[in-house]
Amino acid sequence: MIYKKTVSCNKVNLKALREFVLDILRQHRLSDSEANLIVVAVDEVCSNLMIHSHACNPKQEIEVHVIRKKNGFEFVIYDNGEIFNIAEYTVPNMEELIKFKRTGGIGLILVKKIMDSIRVEKKGGRNICRLFKNIAFQNA
Amino acid sequence: MEVKTFDENGYHIIAVYGDVDASSSLQLDNVLQEAVDNQKQKILVDCTHLEYISSPGIGVFTSRLEDCEKGLIRIALYGMNENTLKVFKILGLDQLELMPIVDTKEEAKSRINDLQEDR
Numbered sequence: 001m002i003y004k005k006t007v008s009c010n011k012v013n014l015k016a017l018r019e020f021v022l023d024i025l026r027q028h029r030l031s032d033s034e035a036n037l038i039v040v041a042v043d044e045v046c047s048n049l050m051i052h053s054h055a056c057n058p059k060q061e062i063e064v065h066v067i068r069k070k071n072g073f074e075f076v077i078y079d080n081g082e083i084f085n086i087a088e089y090t091v092p093n094m095e096e097l098i099k100f101k102r103t104g105g106i107g108l109i110l111v112k113k114i115m116d117s118i119r120v121e122k123k124g125g126r127n128i129c130r131l132f133k134n135i136a137f138q139n140a
Numbered sequence: 141m142e143v144k145t146f147d148e149n150g151y152h153i154i155a156v157y158g159d160v161d162a163s164s165s166l167q168l169d170n171v172l173q174e175a176v177d178n179q180k181q182k183i184l185v186d187c188t189h190l191e192y193i194s195s196p197g198i199g200v201f202t203s204r205l206e207d208c209e210k211g212l213i214r215i216a217l218y219g220m221n222e223n224t225l226k227v228f229k230i231l232g233l234d235q236l237e238l239m240p241i242v243d244t245k246e247e248a249k250s251r252i253n254d255l256q257e258d259r
Contacts, residue, residue: 011163018159018192036192036223037230043194047162094202094231101206103199106231110195113230 003066009054009081011047017064018043024066025073030135038133041114042075044107045086045129053081053127072116072135076128083127086111087118143171151249152180157189160197169200176204181213184248188219193227201239208238214255216248217241 005020007013018039025035046062054060065076091112092105111118117132141164142157152175160168175183185201207213220228220241228234234241240251 011161014161014163015159018161033223033226037226039192040194040227043161047194047196051162094233098202098205101203103196103203106199106202107195109231110227 001068004063006061006063008058009050009056009060009062010058011050011056014043014047014050017046020064021066021075024068028068028073028135028137034135037114038073038075041111041131041133042077044111045075045077045131048084048086048107049077049079049081049129053079053084071137072133075131075133077131078126078128080126083120083122085120086129087120141167143168145171145175147180151182151184151252153184153186155186155189157191159192160190160200161192161194162196165196165200168197169203172200172204176207176213182249182252183213183215184245184252185215185217186219186245187217187221187224190220190224193224198228198231198233202233205236205238214252215239216252218243218245218248 003024005017007017021039021042022035025038042064046064049062050056060081063078067074067076086108089108091108094109097103097105115131116134119130121128141160144155146153154171154175156168201215201217204213204215208215216239225234225241228241240248242248242251
């Protein structure tokens with residue numbers, strides 16, 4: 001099953017994206033606690049794209065697909081901005097971020113800790129970020 | 141997101157309502173900065189009505205840790221729901237002595253005063 005949502009690159013749309021993802025995860029009976037963390041990771045990637053790849057240009061869009069697989073959820077995020085390969089980015093540790101008052105890397109730490117795999121590719125002129133979260137579905 | 145502030149017996153309370161994300165964190169940052177500028181030294185952040193937080197919101201607090209270390213301000217957060225607390229826990233920020241995260245306002249006051257005495 002695939003669920004799709006497209007939003008313009010305006011940060012106020014992040015809440016609608018979160019609600020879209022949370023609603024799907026609840027439909028598939030994930031606990032609130034597990035669902036919330038997944039929502040955080042998707043939110044971090046989408047806000048990162050909106051801000052850094054699209055300079056919050058509301059004329060540009062990102063598209064999010066949520067795919068329920070046998071062993072978990074795949075979140076596929078499409079955009080046409082400047083590619084940022086989160087999978088290859090070396091995440092600093094929290095102590096360094098605090099010491100240098102950097103806030104930029106915190107989101108990437110969260111994504112890498114929450115998601116089980118992250119892949120970024122360019123295909124057909126579009127950037128594709130694939131996040132996968134393993135889930136042990138009760139009725140799989 | 142909405143933020144309400146008030147003073148209560150020597151403590152400056154910042155009550156956060158709703159979601160703190162990339163679109164709203166600047167507002168919270170401004171409120172915290174205003175408290176620092178006004179030399180509010182004992183700051184309690186009421187997270188009872190905080191429904192969601194992502195990295196920009198967390199960064200609002202971590203970027204103040206140096207000020208806490210220098211003793212310029214004391215900040216404690218209290219009343220976080222389980223989901224929000226879990227985000228802090230993943231980052232290992234739930235055990236910071238300089239910026240305690242506790243359940244109740246009374247605990248927050250107590251921890252802030254302990255920090256004060258340690259100086």
